[in-house]
Amino acid sequence: MGYPEDVLAPDEQLVLHRHPHWKMLFLPIVTLIVATALAGFAGxxxxxxxxxxxxSALLIAVLVVYLFILGWRCVAPVVSWKSTHFIITDRRVLVRQGVLTHTGIDIPMSRISSVQFRHGLFDRMLGTGTLIIESSSSEPLEYDDIPAVQQVHALLYHQVFEVERGHSGHSGRGGWDDHGGYR
Structure with missing residues (x-):
């Protein structure tokens, strides 16, 4: 059983599970390449x-600085990316983040009053954007770097519409896969 299934009710069905867009990993990868090159040159x-x-002392100092930069600017962002989950079920939207300090929010479909998305030119080229969810009792929640944000917006709108019409929501026959396609 993967992570999303652990938080679902027994008869609740997973519709979509996403991590943030891979663009969040671009700077850590560039940092890894540059830091490795600089550490190799300095060594x-x-x-x-x-x-x-x-x-020996200088080589150890270079190694310590290199490992510190790797942990701070490369490993931490990758772990953060991997531990951030955006989940849509037939009943609610869940967002889970964190490793040491775990935070989460659940929004029942019946409480969602509006679903919007926003993406600029660069985000459109990468196929990502910001999903904005307004619930009936709070300020809008914005989730950045959602892959295939237009498809997620359409899927979430469909789920909210199904709940409003009194249907059971997701029928289990389809849903959006992790690559932005309908299965």
Whole structure:
């Protein structure tokens, strides 16, 4: 059983499960490449210029700085991306985030009064955007970097419409897969 199924009621059906768009991982990947190149260059320079214990101390310092940058700017964003879940079921919208501090919000379909999306030119090229959900009792909630935001918007609108009409919602015959297509 994967993560989304763990939080569902026994007769609740998963319609969509997404992580944020991969564009969130672009800067960590660039940081990994640049930091590795700089650490390799610094290590090579130190190996050629320094001797003895000075060389060892400087190489250890370069390694410590490299590992710190890797943990802070590469590993942490990837773990954050992997631990962020946007889930739509036939009854509610769930958002779960975090590893050490876990946060979540559930919005029942019957409470959703409006669903909107927003994406600029760059987001449209990447196939991502911001999903805006207004519920009947709070300010709009915005979820950035939702992959295939237009399809998610349409699916969520359909789910809300089905709940309003009194249908059971998702029939289990289809739904949006992780690649933006209908299955």
């Amino acid at each position: 090579g320079l130190i190996s050629r210029k320094a001797e003895g214990t000075t060389r």
